[in-house]
Amino acid sequence: AQSVTQLGSHVSVSEGALVLLRCNYSSSVPPYLFWYVQYPNQGLQLLLKYTSAATLVKGINGFEAEFKKSETSFHLTKPSAHMRDAAEYFCAVTHTLAGGTSYGKLTFGQGTILTVHP
Amino acid sequence: DTEVTQTPKHLVMGMTNKKSLKCEQHMGHRAMYWYKQKAKKPPELMFVYSYEKLSINESVPSRFSPECPNSSLLNLHLHALQPEDSALYLCASSPGVTLSSYEQYFGPGTRLTVT
Numbered sequence: 001a002q003s004v005t006q007l008g009s010h011v012s013v014s015e016g017a018l019v020l021l022r023c024n025y026s027s028s029v030p031p032y033l034f035w036y037v038q039y040p041n042q043g044l045q046l047l048l049k050y051t052s053a054a055t056l057v058k059g060i061n062g063f064e065a066e067f068k069k070s071e072t073s074f075h076l077t078k079p080s081a082h083m084r085d086a087a088e089y090f091c092a093v094t095h096t097l098a099g100g101t102s103y104g105k106l107t108f109g110q111g112t113i114l115t116v117h118p
Numbered sequence: 119d120t121e122v123t124q125t126p127k128h129l130v131m132g133m134t135n136k137k138s139l140k141c142e143q144h145m146g147h148r149a150m151y152w153y154k155q156k157a158k159k160p161p162e163l164m165f166v167y168s169y170e171k172l173s174i175n176e177s178v179p180s181r182f183s184p185e186c187p188n189s190s191l192l193n194l195h196l197h198a199l200q201p202e203d204s205a206l207y208l209c210a211s212s213p214g215v216t217l218s219s220y221e222q223y224f225g226p227g228t229r230l231t232v233t
Contacts, residue, residue, distance in 0.1 A: 034221060043122075043208055043224035044161070090160055094220075105174065106222060108160035 002027040002093045004074075006109035014117050019063075019078040021112050023091030026072065032094040033074045034106070035065055039087045047089075050074060061085070086116045121145075122225035124209050130231045133199060139228045141192040141209030149215045150192040151222060152184060153208040161208055167192060168215045199232045206230075 007022040025031050032051050036044040048059025055067045065076045076089060088111050095105030122143045131137050141150065149168045153161035166174035167186040181203075183195040192209055206229055210222040 036224075041206075041227075041229070043124075043226045044210075046221050046223065049221050105163060105166070111158075111160055 002029075002031055002095055002107055004033075004091045004093050004107060004109040006089075006091050006112050008112055009110065010113050010115065012115040012117065013081045015083055016080050019076070019081045019085065019114065021076040021089050021091075021114065023065075023074045023076065023109060024072050025074060025091075025093050027093060033065075033067065034092045034094075035059065035063070035074075035076050036090045036092060036108075037061075037087050038090065038111075044090065047076070081114075081116045083116050083118065086114055088113050122209055122211055122223050124207075124225035124228050126228060127226070128229045128231075130233060131196065131199065132233055133201070135199075136195070136197045138196065139194040139207055139209075139230075141194075141225055142190055143211040143223070143225075144190055145211060145223070146189075147211035147213050147223075148189060149212045149220075150186060151210040151212075152182075152192070152194050153210065153224075155206040155208055155227070157205075165194075166215060173215065196230075199230075201232050204230055204232045 003026045005024045034049045035047040038044045047063050048057045050057050050067045058064045063078045067074050090111050091109040092106045125140045151166050152164040155161045163176050164178045165184045170186045181198045185193040206227045208227045209225040212220040212222045
């Protein structure tokens with residue numbers, strides 16, 4: 001079964017500082033990985049996804065993530081934090097069944113709340 | 119248009135009421151989902167519809183009854199809920215379910231309070 005672990009339930013940075021949100025996955029088959037952002041009282045918005053085409057994935061709002069198979073990681077980064085980046089971030093992996101199908105099951109990490117200080 | 123809409127935005131209901139949540143997408147997606155999200159927790163999958171047929175029920179209590187009238191609409195009928203069912207209910211859609219690479223697009227959610 002696939003799973004993801006997000007290290008750090010809360011991350012606090014200053015405006016303009018580097019953002020690094022950590023995600024490690026566990027999967028017996030090549031994973032498909034996603035980062036979502038959730039602003040207070042809203043739904044989830046897809047930031048980016050990894051589907052094996054390229055290990056460095058660029059997403060919206062200046063975020064990117066690098067897939068590292070040797071480290072089983074898919075950390076999310078942004079060079080310079082903005083106040084508007086304050087939100088909760090979820091890493092997720094598709095639950096891949098035998099034969100590579102998904103049947104729609106996403107497994108989420110526990111989430112990381114990002115706080116940005118002026 | 120990559121929008122999934124949900125109504126109502128907020129819902130307060132008593133334990134004896136019957137209510138419905140609605141979800142709509144016009145992206146031509148053939149898979150739709152219901153998730154439940156408690157405060158400070160990730161979303162938990164409840165149901166998956168693929169081509170208007172229920173393909174996954176994650177052992178959800180029968181007081182939650184999903185319905186997919188057509189490929190654009192998804193309903194969640196609620197009856198005899200408990201206070202612990204209070205949560206944010208999220209709808210999502212994706213192009214299909216057969217490829218693990220398909221991303222899901224989420225609606226803004228319905229905040230449900232059961233009194």
